[in-house]
Amino acid sequence: MATKRSVGTLGEADLKGKKVFVRADLNVPLDDAQKITDDTRIRASIPTIKYLLEKGAKVILASHLGRPKGVTPKFSLKPLVPRLSELLGLEVVMAPDCIGEEVEKLAAALPDGGVLLLENVRFYKEEEKNDPEFAKKLASVADLYVNDAFGTAHRAHASTEGVTKFLRPSVAGFLMQKELDYLVGAVANPKKPFAAIVGGSKVSSKIGVIESLLAKVDILILGGGMIFTFYKAQGLPVGKSLVEEDKLELATSLIETAKSKGVKLLLPTDVVVADKFAADAESKIVPATAIPDGWMGLDVGPDSIKTFAEALDTTKTVIWNGPMGVFEFEKFAAGTDAIAKQLAELTGKGVTTIIGGGDSVAAVEKAGLADKMSHISTGGGASLELLEGKPLPGVLALDEA
């Protein structure tokens, strides 16, 4: 698999005075007052930038923010300057654009150890089109390329892929390396027993991941909205729960695959059902085989949590993608919280715990356990694609080690 090869790294390259184009994923959430509400991705980008600065390089930092259509002030990267400056301990210079004369001047004036933050690369439609002329313009201000934007590595865009055609070397930053080490390395060569926990709303969005993990894991725990498609496929009543009617056969075949591969497949044995999809819904715990008419399953029940915990206690590596229930509603967050708590404890006992991006990361952060896991991915879509075994264009474009 192409994504499994090792990528080039910064190593011992002579960086003194070199202009380094660093593509980071600084796509952080901002509130209406343009205040950063979660700076995880900014903090995750710091080690690579700091390393380059310590080596005397000039850093030209690029990212997208959101999905703007053309120049859109609310998607400007300007609000990130104070936090970046604070974390780096220097004044980051903000460019008014990401290409053009002004950027060239600012890049030329940058001292060794200085940082120039380019404006949102997605202000140009050429970015997402991976336009070679645009990529060439981005590249023109730098000597070499470092991709640390794991969260955007599944996009073949000008600043993640096209630009590598014009800059050599093109290597991975520390965050990119760490993500690949865990999501490719630890998953390909796990300490066993190896368990995967897959949740989230739909089977359809996780088919690829489940199929790919079934080839590697000893234990597969399923939770979230997808379980009702599995129940229905087995002829059980599911009330008003989320079901994908067109995925019933697939659910049956995934159960068969697990059996044939000797994977211990655990579906919840009890569920928390609600009379409506709301934070203040009436709720009760019922056996998975007896979901009443008119009720919907919104979380896994206490017996399931116990069974899952016993299985997880035997493991050496665990990867988790997707919440166990509608954790956004306090009443239905117990299953997800229990997994987060147990993984934090297992990490303390030497188990490798990997949180594969998206809503599971939000759940772990909500539980205040983010720093207790072995690895928390900064990419939702990217980690999912990687776990599915898909090659990531942003990684493929980099030099081979």
Ligand SMILES: Nc1ncnc2c1ncn2[C@@H]1O[C@H](COP(=O)(O)OP(=O)(O)O)[C@@H](O)[C@H]1O
């Ligand atoms: N039983 C359920 N019924 C409906 N939605 C659910 C259920 N369990 C979890 N969800 C929802 O699934 C969503 C997350 O799904 P998904 O995007 O697939 O996960 P992730 O982002 O971790 O990959 C959450 O918003 C959560 O509320």
Ligand SMILES: O=C(OP(=O)(O)O)[C@H](O)COP(=O)(O)O
């Ligand atoms: O936030 C991101 O993706 P994610 O929400 O899947 O982690 C990345 O910055 C990629 O953004 P995109 O999905 O607009 O290309």
